[in-house]
Amino acid sequence: MRRLFPVTDETTPSASGGSGSGAGREWSLAELAAAYAYPDAGPGEATPWLRGNMVSTLDGAAQHEGRSQPISCAADMRIFGTLRALADVVVAGAETVRQEGYRPARARAEFAGARAAAGQGPAPAIAVISASLDLDFGLPLFTSPLVPTLVLTGAAASADRVAEAERSGARVVVAGDGAGVDPARAVAALAGLGHTRLLTEGGPRLLGQFVAAGVLDELCLTISPMLTAGDAQRIAGGPAVAVPRRFELASLLEEDGFLFGRYRRPRG
Numbered sequence: 001m002r003r004l005f006p007v008t009d010e011t012t013p014s015a016s017g018g019s020g021s022g023a024g025r026e027w028s029l030a031e032l033a034a035a036y037a038y039p040d041a042g043p044g045e046a047t048p049w050l051r052g053n054m055v056s057t058l059d060g061a062a063q064h065e066g067r068s069q070p071i072s073c074a075a076d077m078r079i080f081g082t083l084r085a086l087a088d089v090v091v092a093g094a095e096t097v098r099q100e101g102y103r104p105a106r107a108r109a110e111f112a113g114a115r116a117a118a119g120q121g122p123a124p125a126i127a128v129i130s131a132s133l134d135l136d137f138g139l140p141l142f143t144s145p146l147v148p149t150l151v152l153t154g155a156a157a158s159a160d161r162v163a164e165a166e167r168s169g170a171r172v173v174v175a176g177d178g179a180g181v182d183p184a185r186a187v188a189a190l191a192g193l194g195h196t197r198l199l200t201e202g203g204p205r206l207l208g209q210f211v212a213a214g215v216l217d218e219l220c221l222t223i224s225p226m227l228t229a230g231d232a233q234r235i236a237g238g239p240a241v242a243v244p245r246r247f248e249l250a251s252l253l254e255e256d257g258f259l260f261g262r263y264r265r266p267r268g
Contacts, residue, residue, distance in 0.1 A: 026075065027253075029110050032082040035251060036220065036262065038197045048191040050091075050198040050215055052207050053083050054235040055222040061232035062204050066099050071224040075255040080201075083220060085111040087124045087199035089150070089190055093206035094130035097141070102126065104145030121147050124199070127173075127190060128152070129206060131180045133161035137168035145169075150193075152186050154179045183213035208238030211245070218264045219247060225257035 027035075038049055056062055057071050064070040072080075084090055085108055092102060107122035115122065126141060127150040135142075135151070142149050142165070151165050154176035162172050173193070175186040187210075190198060200207060200216075210216045221235070247263035254260070 026078070026255075029078075029082060029085075032079060033086060033111070033114065035253070036079070036082055036086060038086060046191060046194075046196055048187050048196045048198055049217050050187055050200065050210060051083070051087075051218040051220060052200050052202070052210065052216055053080065053220040054202055054204075054207065055224055056235050057224045057226045057228050059227050059229065060234050061228040061230065062202070062235040063232050064228050064230075068100070071226050071228070072222070073224070073256065073258050075258060075260070076222045076224075079220070079222070079260055081108070083199055084124055085115070086197060088120060088195035088197040089125045089127050089199070091127045091129065091152075091186070091190070091198060091200040091206070093203050094128055094132070094135055096201065096203035096206070097128050097135065099203075102128075102141050103139075104141055104149070105147070107146055120197075123147055125150055125195065127186075127195075129175075129181050129186060131157065131176075133157055133165060135165070137164050137170065142168040142170045150190075152181050152189065154181055183209045184215050187215050202235070204233040204235055204237040208236040211236050212239040212241055214241075214245075216265070218250075218262065221261045221263065223259040223261065 038051070054062060055068050055072055055076060061071065062068065084105055090105060096102070105123040105126055112122065123146045125147040126145065128135065129152045131154055133151065133153055149170045150173055151170045152173045152175045153162070155174050156179040165172050173189050175189045176182045187198065200210060207216070246266070248266050250262040250264045252259060252261050
């Protein structure tokens with residue numbers, strides 16, 4: 001079963017008219033790119049837009065045995081790839097980079113024209129947030145990306161680790177006064193480098209920090225029709241907000257029981 005439940009006209013793939021339309025075929029990359037397009041910036045504006053992309057089981061697990069892949073599906077991975085192809089930069093926490101085995105983002109021929117027209121490079125940069133800089137800087141993520149990998153850390157980070165990161169080819173960006181990274185400063189620093197279409201893939205602690213700081217503009221959430229029990233993390237952890245923040249549903253897709261929701265911070 002493949003369905004689209006349109007919520008707003010700006011997020012409805014044009015070839016999928018309504019519930020049940022297009023059943024039996026997968027969404028094209030062009031349809032997904034239209035459905036997940038970043039909001040247009042006004043003339044002369046360079047306002048960052050931070051989007052999160054996460055997957056959760058029915059009972060709230062964001063991972064199984066430390067990884068998200070076991071609770072994902074093929075359609076989820078197509079959306080994952082589309083979101084990356086639309087972004088200027090992909091932001092991830094150091095623990096997620098280690099657990100998920102992050103590699104450099106690759107150029108995709110299907111999106112080459114659109115990225116060029118939008119003034120983007122061949123692939124998004126990867127930005128790793130790490131206070132300790134406990135990372136293997138000999139990995140391809142740092143030594144051989146299409147676009148230099150960014151490492152965001154605090155001003156108190158070890159000078160030796162900073163030097164090692166820079167020797168690998170990574171660009172170190174200070175976004176905090178102490179050992180850690182301030183979420184709002186991280187967003188501002190990336191925007192200052194020209195990266196206004198931001199995508200974070202977590203992990204849960206990093207997403208929770210963005211939520212608590214009030215800088216998350218949008219959440220793309222896949223609900224996996226699976227139950228895992230156990231004590232796996234939720235999609236967001238860390239400090240709680242004083243008052244729960246309500247987001248608006250922008251679009252909802254369904255395939256094989258998986259729901260792909262897109263939620264936005266209310267405008268105005």
